[in-house]
Amino acid sequence: MPKVTGLGHVGIHVTDIQRSREFYRDIVGLTITDEDLERGMVFMSARPEEEHHEFVLMRGREDGKIVQQISFHCPSLADVKAYHRLFLERQVPIRSVVSHGNAISVYFADPDGNQVEMYYTNPAYLNWRQPFIMPVDLSQPDDAILNAHLTKQSPELSTD
Numbered sequence: 001m002p003k004v005t006g007l008g009h010v011g012i013h014v015t016d017i018q019r020s021r022e023f024y025r026d027i028v029g030l031t032i033t034d035e036d037l038e039r040g041m042v043f044m045s046a047r048p049e050e051e052h053h054e055f056v057l058m059r060g061r062e063d064g065k066i067v068q069q070i071s072f073h074c075p076s077l078a079d080v081k082a083y084h085r086l087f088l089e090r091q092v093p094i095r096s097v098v099s100h101g102n103a104i105s106v107y108f109a110d111p112d113g114n115q116v117e118m119y120y121t122n123p124a125y126l127n128w129r130q131p132f133i134m135p136v137d138l139s140q141p142d143d144a145i146l147n148a149h150l151t152k153q154s155p156e157l158s159t160d
Contacts (some may be wrong), residue, residue, distance in 0.1 A: 002082035004072040008119060011056035011068030017042060020057050030055060034130040043130050052102050052126060069107070071117040077145065080104055081138050083118045099136045101128030101149040106138075122146050 014020040021042045024030045030044040033053050040059025045051050058068040074080050084106045087094050095107040095115065105119040122128075124146065136148050 002074065002079040002086065002118075004079070004118065005075050006073055008051075008071040008073035008117075009054045009056060010070055011058050013058050013061035013065050013068050015061045017057055017059045024055065024057065036131055039131065041131050051121075052130065067114055069115040069117055071105075071119055074118055074120045077104055077120045077142050080106055080118055080120045084138050097136055097138055098133050099145070099149045100130065101125050101132045102130070104136060104145055125149070 017037065017040050021032070021035070024042075024044055025032055030046055031048045032042060033045050033048050034043040035041060042057040043053035044055045044057070045053050047054070056068060074083070084094070084097065086092075087106065087108055093109040095109060097106050098104075099122075100119075102122050102125050103119045104122060105117050107115060107117050110116050128149070132149065132152075134149055134152055136145050138145065140148070
């Protein structure tokens, strides 16, 4: 049975991205690790040296649309692959299988239609710029999956 190590991050929809960005940065004390205000996304972390983001703000809150996603961290890529197989076997609706450069993810719908993610942190690319997304094929060898995003031109953030 595949497993998770814990809740990795949560994303919420907000009505005013700038106001929420300032609140969670200036009052809660989270660090902004990446953002794309044009697309309405802010990635934040309490532990930026260990976790690229634990919290995501996403523009577009509507009535009844609060949670953007719930993400669970898996200890290995093998666990993500095992969840993917399990979801297929149990006919769980899979929304996408992607690389974020810094993570390999399977997005699916829970019984109430909430978006949930199972992901493995790609340790070689922790600073890969976000948002980044490209489809991956989990039937490929692990090295190919973990490095698939290198075919795209998305620069890593400077660690200086």
